[in-house]
Amino acid sequence: MVHKRAEDISELFQRELGMPPTDDPEEMCAAARKQLRGEFLSAEMGISGCNFAIAETGTICIITNEGNGRMATSMPRTYVAVMGIEKVVPRVEDALLLWQAVTRSGTGQEVTVYFSMSSGPRRPGHPDGPEEMHVVLVDSGRSRIIERGYADALMCLRCGACLNFCPVYREIGGHSYGDTAYSGPIGAVVTPLLSDDPTAVKELPFASSLCGICRDVCPVKIDLPRLLLDLRHDLTQLGASPRYERTAIRAYTKAAEKPTRYTRIAKLVNWLSRLLPRSAEGDLTRLPPPLNAWTKARVFPRPASRSFRTLWNTTARDGSKGSHDG
Amino acid sequence: MMGDVSTARNHILGRLRSLIGQREQIFRQQATTGLPDPPMTVFPPPDDKSLVESFAIKLAELAGSCDVVRAGEDVAERIVKHVGKLLPELESEPTEILSWAADELHVPRLEQTLAEANISLFVPDNLHDQNTRSRASVLDVGLTAVEAAFANTGSIALTTGVGRSRAAGLLPLNHLALVPLSRLYPTFEAWLWTLRQDGRLEALLHDSGQLAFVTGPSKSADIELTLTLGVHGPKTVHAIVFDDSQ
Numbered sequence: 368m369v370h371k372r373a374e375d376i377s378e379l380f381q382r383e384l385g386m387p388p389t390d391d392p393e394e395m396c397a398a399a400r401k402q403l404r405g406e407f408l409s410a411e412m413g414i415s416g417c418n419f420a421i422a423e424t425g426t427i428c429i430i431t432n433e434g435n436g437r438m439a440t441s442m443p444r445t446y447v448a449v450m451g452i453e454k455v456v457p458r459v460e461d462a463l464l465l466w467q468a469v470t471r472s473g474t475g476q477e478v479t480v481y482f483s484m485s486s487g488p489r490r491p492g493h494p495d496g497p498e499e500m501h502v503v504l505v506d507s508g509r510s511r512i513i514e515r516g517y518a519d520a521l522m523c524l525r526c527g528a529c530l531n532f533c534p535v536y537r538e539i540g541g542h543s544y545g546d547t548a549y550s551g552p553i554g555a556v557v558t559p560l561l562s563d564d565p566t567a568v569k570e571l572p573f574a575s576s577l578c579g580i581c582r583d584v585c586p587v588k589i590d591l592p593r594l595l596l597d598l599r600h601d602l603t604q605l606g607a608s609p610r611y612e613r614t615a616i617r618a619y620t621k622a623a624e625k626p627t628r629y630t631r632i633a634k635l636v637n638w639l640s641r642l643l644p645r646s647a648e649g650d651l652t653r654l655p656p657p658l659n660a661w662t663k664a665r666v667f668p669r670p671a672s673r674s675f676r677t678l679w680n681t682t683a684r685d686g687s688k689g690s691h692d693g
Numbered sequence: 694m695m696g697d698v699s700t701a702r703n704h705i706l707g708r709l710r711s712l713i714g715q716r717e718q719i720f721r722q723q724a725t726t727g728l729p730d731p732p733m734t735v736f737p738p739p740d741d742k743s744l745v746e747s748f749a750i751k752l753a754e755l756a757g758s759c760d761v762v763r764a765g766e767d768v769a770e771r772i773v774k775h776v777g778k779l780l781p782e783l784e785s786e787p788t789e790i791l792s793w794a795a796d797e798l799h800v801p802r803l804e805q806t807l808a809e810a811n812i813s814l815f816v817p818d819n820l821h822d823q824n825t826r827s828r829a830s831v832l833d834v835g836l837t838a839v840e841a842a843f844a845n846t847g848s849i850a851l852t853t854g855v856g857r858s859r860a861a862g863l864l865p866l867n868h869l870a871l872v873p874l875s876r877l878y879p880t881f882e883a884w885l886w887t888l889r890q891d892g893r894l895e896a897l898l899h900d901s902g903q904l905a906f907v908t909g910p911s912k913s914a915d916i917e918l919t920l921t922l923g924v925h926g927p928k929t930v931h932a933i934v935f936d937d938s939q
C-alpha cells in the first residue's frame with residue numbers, strides 16, 4: 368500500500384468496509400486490523416513466502432513487522448510455504464545472522480518485529496498451530512542460473528539496498544526491469560538469467576555506469592558490477608550486440624594492430640571531424656549515422672587539438688626534465 | 694499430475710547434483726565449516742549497562758515497555774496494576790485474560806493472587822475449536838512467559854507447547870510477557886550457542902512447531918509512511934522482568 372495516498376486508502380475503505388471517511392492512518396489501520404482479523408481467524412489455509420529455510424532442522428523462516436506472517440503460519444488449519452530453492456541455509460545460526468543483515472540493509476532496523484520459524488505442523492497436545500504444513504520448492508530457472516555460472520546472484524536476500532542506492536534505478540524506476548520480482552542492479556543481472564532468451568532483455572546489463580555502489584551496500588557482498596560485465600560478455604558471445612557495433616570493433620582491432628596505421632587513421636578522423644558542424648564551444652553537434660544516435664540528445668565532446676600520442680612523444684623527448692613526478 | 698511433479702523434481706535435483714562437484718568454482722568463497730567460538734555477535738549490548746537495563750532501554754525505544762521487580766511474588770501485583778491500567782473496568786467486574794497455563798509462567802501462586810484481584814486466566818487447549826477461538830479472540834490482554842529474552846535488541850523468544858498457545862502472544866491487543874532473569878541473554882547468538890552446547894537446539898525447534906522472535910509491538914509504515922502500531926499483532930508489549938534465582 369506504500370504507493371497509495373491516505374485519501375485513496377480511506378476511499379477504498381469507505382467503499383469496501385463501509386467505514387466513515389478519515390485521514391488518520393491509525394484509524395485506517397484499526398479498521399484493516401478488524402477486517403483482516405476476521406479473515407485470518409476463518410481462513411482454511413495460510414500461504415506465505417519464505418525468507419530462509421534451514422537445512423539442518425527443516426525450518427521455514429518468515430520475517431514481518433506487521434504480524435501477518437505469524438497469523439498465516441499459526442491460525443489456519445493448513446499452512447503452505449512457497450520458497451525459491453536458493454533460500455536454503457545450512458544452520459540456524461546462518462538464518463539468524465542473515466535476518467539481522469537483511470533487516471539492517473532493508474529498513475535500517477536492527478531486527479524486524481517478528482521472525483517466525485516453523486518446523487512442521489502442531490505437535491500433539493499443542494493448543495494451536497496448523498494441522499498440516501506443506502512446502503513448495505520453486506526452481507523456475509534458478510538451477511539454470513547456477514549452471515550459467517551466476518550462482519552468486521542467488522545469494523541475494525532481497526533487501527533492496529542496491530536498488531535504493533543505484534543512480535540508474537532512481538531515475539528509471541522499477542517497471543523497466545521486466546516482470547520478474549527483481550529490479551535495480553540485481554534485477555539487471557537476474558532478469559536476463561531467468562528468461563528463456565536472455566538476448567530478449569539484453570539492454571538491462573548495459574544500463575549501468577558500473578559505479579559500484581550496489582556492491583558496496585550489498586550485505587552479502589554480491590559483486591554486481593562484475594556480474595554485469597560477465598553478462599555483457601556472455602550476451603556479446605551470443606551475438607546480442609548490434610551489427611554496426613561489431614563492425615566498428617572489428618575495424619578498430621584492425622586499425623590498432625599497427626602503430627603507424629593507427630596514427631594515420633587517427634589523423635584522418637581528426638581532420639574529417641573538422642568538417643562537422645560545431646557548437647559555440649567547439650563540441651560536435653551532429654555526427655553521421657549510426658553515431659547520430661548520440662548527437663540527437665547531446666553534443667559530442669570536441670577532439671583534443673593534440674592527440675595523446677603526440678603529447679606522449681613530446682613528453683618522452685623532454686622526459687629528462689622530470690615531468691613525471693613520482 | 695503427481696508424475697509431472699516428481700519428474701520435474703528429479704530433473705532439478707539432477708541438475709543441482711551435477712553442479713555440486715564444481716562447487717569450488719561456483720561459489721567464490723567456500724562456506725566456513727564449524728561455528729565461531731565464542732559466538733559471533735551482530736549487535737552487542739553496551740558494556741557499561743546491565744543486561745536488564747539494556748533490555749529495558751531497547752524495548753522502550755521500540756515502543757514497548759518494561760517493569761523490573763525483585764522477586765517472583767511481586768509479579769502478580771505488577772500484572773494487576775498493568776491490566777488495571779489497560780482495562781479500567783477491572784475495578785468493578787471480573788476480567789478474563791488469554792494466558793499460558795499457570796505452570797508455564799514460572800511464578801508461584803500466580804493464579805490465586807490474580808483471582809483475588811478479579812482476573813481469571815483463560816488457557817485454551819484447542820484453538821481450532823470454534824467456541825474456544827471465538828472466546829479467545831475477544832480478549833484484550835494476553836499473558837505469556839518467554840523461552841528467552843535478549844538484551845541487545847529488546848527481543849523475546851516464544852515457543853509453542855502444551856499449555857503455551859501462540860494465540861496468547863498474538864491475538865490480544867496487549868501482550869504481557871513474564872521474563873525470568875535466568876532467561877535473559879545478551880544476544881541471540883549467545884543463546885543459540887548455549888543451546889548448541891547443551892545439545893538442545895534441534896529438539897527445541899522440533900518440539901515447539903514454531904519458535905518466534907518478537908521485538909516490540911506489531912507495526913507498519915504502510916500508509917503514507919506514518920508509523921502505526923498493532924497492525925495484526927499486539928499494539929502494546931509489556932515485559933515484566935523478575936528475579937527467579939531463589
Ligand code: SF4
Nearest residue numbers: 523524526527529585
Ligand atoms: S543484491 Fe545485495 S543489496 Fe541488492 S537486494 Fe540482493 S542482497 Fe540486497
